[in-house]
Amino acid sequence: xxxxxxxxxxxxxxxxxxxxxPCDPGMKGCELSGRFRFADESKNARFREKIARxxxxxxxxxxxxxxxx
Numbered sequence: 001x002x003x004x005x006x007x008x009x010x011x012x013x014x015x016x017x018x019x020x021x022p023c024d025p026g027m028k029g030c031e032l033s034g035r036f037r038f039a040d041e042s043k044n045a046r047f048r049e050k051i052a053r054x055x056x057x058x059x060x061x062x063x064x065x066x067x068x069x
Contacts, residue, residue: 007031 007025009017018029026033026043034046 007015007023009015009031010023013023014020015023015027015030017031018027021027024030026036026038026040033043034050037044037047
């Protein structure tokens with residue numbers, strides 16, 4: 001992977017964390033998956049799920065607050 005960032009799991013363009021597969025940031029199992037958004041929307045599923053869970057929790061908390069008031 002080119003650039004100023006280097007993944008500690010990337011060795012010779014292979015991911016030592018995920019069965020020595022070619023490094024593809026954001027792929028399933030990658031530690032970046034679900035933490036960041038990618039230009040390739042197919043890699044953003046975990047990120048969208050995380051946002052949906054957060055919004056559901058906030059809505060439930062707001063609803064509980066309205067009931068208690």
